[in-house]
Amino acid sequence: MKILRYLLFPFAFLYGLGVRLRHFLYDHHLLKSKSYPLPIICVGNLTVGGTGKTPMIEYLVRLIGEEHVAILSRGYKRKTRGFSLANNLSSALSLGDEPYQFHRKFPQSKIAVCESRATGIETLLAHYTPKVILLDDAMQHRGVQAGLTLLLTSYPTLYTKDFLLPVGNLRDVTQRSKAAQVIIVTKCPSLSKEEQQKILKELNPFPYQKVFFTGIHYSEMVYTNNDNRIPLTNFIQTPFTLVTGIANPLPLVHFLKGENASFEHLQYNDHHHFSAKEIQFLQEKRKILTTEKDFVRLSEYLPEIFYLPIETYFLSETAQEDFNTIIKSYISNNKRS
Structure with missing residues (x-):
């Protein structure tokens, strides 16, 4: 390097x-x-x-x-x-x-x-x-x-x-x-x-x-369409797929691991536009968590996808x-x- x-x-x-x-x-x-x-x-x-x-x-x-x-x-x-x-x-x-x-x-x-x-x-x-x-x-x-x-x-x-x-x-x-x-x-x-x-x-x-x-600060709740939400602690009780298309997903990955969550991480480039083939691949996943920025790009195609909001403090x-x-x-x- x-x-x-x-x-x-x-x-x-x-x-x-x-x-x-x-x-x-x-x-x-x-x-x-x-x-x-x-x-x-x-x-x-x-x-x-x-x-x-x-x-x-x-x-x-x-x-x-x-x-x-x-x-x-x-x-x-x-x-x-x-x-x-x-x-x-x-x-x-x-x-x-x-x-x-x-x-x-x-x-x-x-x-x-x-x-x-x-x-x-x-x-x-x-x-x-x-x-x-x-x-x-x-x-x-x-x-x-x-x-x-x-x-x-x-x-x-x-x-x-x-x-x-x-x-x-x-x-x-x-x-x-x-x-x-x-x-x-x-x-x-x-x-x-x-x-x-x-x-x-x-x-x-x-x-x-x-x-x-x-x-x-990561929210204590995860959200999906129509502002439906469930506690993060409930969501992570079963394995899920984490999908990120942001510049640096490591803080989120580290946070979730610190919460003892079990997940696979699918990482894409920042501002990634998902192709039809990628959407089809993601539709086969049973349970997806993503960032709010990625959610606005994916929710139209994945109605059951969840996102974890963040706030600055x-x-x-x-x-x-x-x-x-x-x-x-x-x-x-x-x-x-």
């Missing part, structure tokens, strides 16, 4: 040059970036997937109130193009799995997808008056200036210890972290104050940046209160003009 990494370093160097050139053009106003007269919060990362953006956006929607929020995403791997607003006819194919998950969970929010964040915002504002727009996975979309940027980095793989693609998982240079006012270390286990201080020293944030530590109540205050103060001080 080390030999392969050395062979890929020239490609990572060239990739880094391209990324830095693009940032240079924006930083020196040779490429234009637009701002808008309402609170816009960007939730993003520097790596390829797996940092917990989806549960963080869901946390923000609950904090702000779903009736006040519009969420704008690219709609990764959707089968449509251009601007699309979620409605009763939408699906994971037309929106992408994560936006469709938001639409199912927050029916009072406006959920839209568009390759161009600027076009998406302008189309939303032409027809609706959201109090806040949340930009899903938009740190690399510099055509829009967010008023508040949340940078997520996963505890097991901090961006400061990663490498640019294709050597590592960084899709952006670490210097881009300067754009964030808030850095959130996600998927943390229980951390002592000393351990948190070590991470702070590694991240070396600027004085204007606040750093928070969060973990992932802060390692301390004081930190959570401080984070909530940052979000609410930003919104209050930047109301739509």
